[in-house]
Amino acid sequence: MGIRVTQPGLLTTVQDLGRTKGLAQGFSPSGVMDQWSAIQGNLLVNNVENEAVLEYSILGPTVTFSTPAVIAVTGGVVNAKLNGTQIHENQAIEVNSEDVLEIGPLTQGRYGYLAVSGGLQVDSILASKATSLRYGLGGFKGRALKTGDFLATVEPKPVIAEPEKRKIAVSSHYTDQTVSIRVTEGPQFAQFEAETITAFTNQQFKISKNADRMGLRLEGQPLSVANVPEMLSEATVAGGIQVPKNGQPIVLMADRQTTGGYPVIGVVASVDLPTIAQLVPGQVVRFKMISLTQSQQALADQKAQLKQIKQTFDALNPKVSRKTATKISRLFR
Amino acid sequence: MDEYKLYPAGDCAINVTFSNRVDPQINRSIQQLQENLRSMQQTGITGFVPAFRTLTVFYDPILVTFEQLKRVIHQASLKASTLQTQAIRIVHIPVCYGKDFGPDLKNVANHAKLTPREVVKRHCQPNYLIYMLGFLPGFVYLGGLDPQLATPRLATPRLKIEPGAVGIAGEQTGIYPIESPGGWQIIGQTPLRLFQPDQDEPFYYHAGDYIHFDPVSDFEYQQIKKMVDEGHYQVYIETRKVTEDGDSSDTAGITDDGSGSGKN
Known part of the structure; x- marks a missing residue:
């Protein structure tokens, strides 16, 4: 039992929080672009944070459920309809057999998520269900979904009490014309000239059309790398801001290669990665340097916020904890 | 072990950076450091990516602080090589x-x-x-x-x-x-x-x-x-x-x- 794809949308893939175990062997982490929204989706339907969800971009899919489930639509703003009736985002919703969910185009943001109670049943490779499109690996047959695909879900439907009470406030940053993004110093920060650093933090950069799951190319006054020495390739990190020879920075995202040889001027704070991931071409960012301590404190605050959401939801579901639900669902795999 | 410097690579990774050259000796230092760190089983270290002159150590800053990690890396660099006998x-x-x-x-x-x-x-x-x-x-x-x-x-x-x-x-x-x-x-x-x-x-x-x-x-x-x-x-x-x-x-x-x- 599961989900039948009747219209695939654009770039709809199975993703979790990434194939982080394979980095040293050259596996791109892949995984969702906006971890905050994906985790919210999973918490709404009582899944573990790392459970696989469907990620779509620009246009969401239309799917038919062949079994009852609890779902949540999170991330970029859409006009999702269940059997023709509009449903709320960031809200747990019960669906029945033969229900049709039409997600439609994103009106704000770049990536949206569909989480399903119990998760999506695809094989794990190196402990991850993430799809790496570049080499056709993981997720559902290593590719984006097509019409007619059938994704297995957990049977029977996990028990979730009072789904209507499971909701989270929707993000509001999607429409901001200029978005402030916090960054810490990159590993090659000290090799850039003072004027280049000033140029990096004092100007606005536009998200270019060449922005995808691999990286976001930015447009602005070129940053000088003339005096930055050539470097040997080293590991890349999520949100690393590379400056290639042409001086137009690239922010490395989920489908990045694991190693790179361009100097990294800054790294996007982990808490701001979901924000920058959701920007559409033409939107503008301004980078704000913060200390490592500030960046890690912000991350700790975000984790505390998630914990609070979890506790609120767990209080709604006292009889079946998330752990127990996962254990039960494993029995049926 | 060869000398190294530490550079944060964002809020969840640290680069242990050795001399800037392609050199088998440096590669061995990187492998040895990785091996020593693994054997110390430090909570919060989530992965390693070795490259030509760097060992990038990924970590969860909620579980281990940057300062703790610096000390752990220092200890690992002092530990007698386990690789040399391997x-x-x-x-x-x-x-x-x-x-x-x-x-x-x-x-x-x-x-x-x-x-x-x-x-x-x-x-x-x-x-x-x-x-x-x-x-x-x-x-x-x-x-x-x-x-x-x-x-x-x-x-x-x-x-x-x-x-x-x-x-x-x-x-x-x-x-x-x-x-x-x-x-x-x-x-x-x-x-x-x-x-x-x-x-x-x-x-x-x-x-x-x-x-x-x-x-x-x-x-x-x-x-x-x-x-x-x-x-x-x-x-x-x-x-x-x-x-x-x-x-x-x-x-x-x-x-x-x-x-x-x-x-x-």
Whole structure:
């Protein structure tokens, strides 16, 4: 039992929080672009944070459920309809057999998520269900979904009490014309000239059309790398801001290669990665340097916020904890 | 251990950065540091990515602070080497060179002003050190190519290179573990299936291991391929002890006469 794809949308893939175990062997982490929204989706339907969800971009899919489930639509703003009736985002919703969910185009943001109670049943490779499109690996047959695909879900439907009470406030940053993004110093920060650093933090950069799951190319006054020495390739990190020879920075995202040889001027704070991931071409960012301590404190605050959401939801579901639900669902795999 | 500097790489990773050169000795320091850190089982360390001159340590800042991690890395760098008493691994990759398997062997031979036979002989000579993996899953950055075999990339990259293709690009040599577009001069093909997604260890090798190419005939290629397909081909992985005074030698302590060798 599961989900039948009747219209695939654009770039709809199975993703979790990434194939982080394979980095040293050259596996791109892949995984969702906006971890905050994906985790919210999973918490709404009582899944573990790392459970696989469907990620779509620009246009969401239309799917038919062949079994009852609890779902949540999170991330970029859409006009999702269940059997023709509009449903709320960031809200747990019960669906029945033969229900049709039409997600439609994103009106704000770049990536949206569909989480399903119990998760999506695809094989794990190196402990991850993430799809790496570049080499056709993981997720559902290593590719984006097509019409007619059938994704297995957990049977029977996990028990979730009072789904209507499971909701989270929707993000509001999607429409901001200029978005402030916090960054810490990159590993090659000290090799850039003072004027280049000033140029990096004092100007606005536009998200270019060449922005995808691999990286976001930015447009602005070129940053000088003339005096930055050539470097040997080293590991890349999520949100690393590379400056290639042409001086137009690239922010490395989920489908990045694991190693790179361009100097990294800054790294996007982990808490701001979901924000920058959701920007559409033409939107503008301004980078704000913060200390490592500030960046890690912000991350700790975000984790505390998630914990609070979890506790609120767990209080709604006292009889079946998330752990127990996962254990039960494993029995049926 | 060689001197290093620490640079944060965002709020969840730290680069342990050694001298800025491609050097087997530095690679050993990186492998040794990784091994020592692993054995310390520090809570909060989530992974390692070794590269030419860096070991990137990924961590969860909720579980271990940057300052704690700095101290742990310092301790690990002081710990007596565990690797020096260990053996190194040489993974033998059978390769059928030339003809349809290596359409660019003639290019390389012409560029090197050698016969194709001599190119193959020289390509099969070294134990190539795996400095790091990157670009694609299982793609090795190898050191030790005979400089005379260095050949520029193809002017027009191929849209599709088969998994198992062995090639040369500039001063690098390597294998394509999975299908990919690419501009490498393809000189041969291995019958091995390098990527085994259903295994816990999807590749036969890691950074710090060595690769040796063993030339095989067309007939042997087909035989090995059949065994691989049937699932009973045993990849030959040789282990050798690292020599005491080998630290400065080109292959980080192993020599081609097999001193101290313990084949398995």
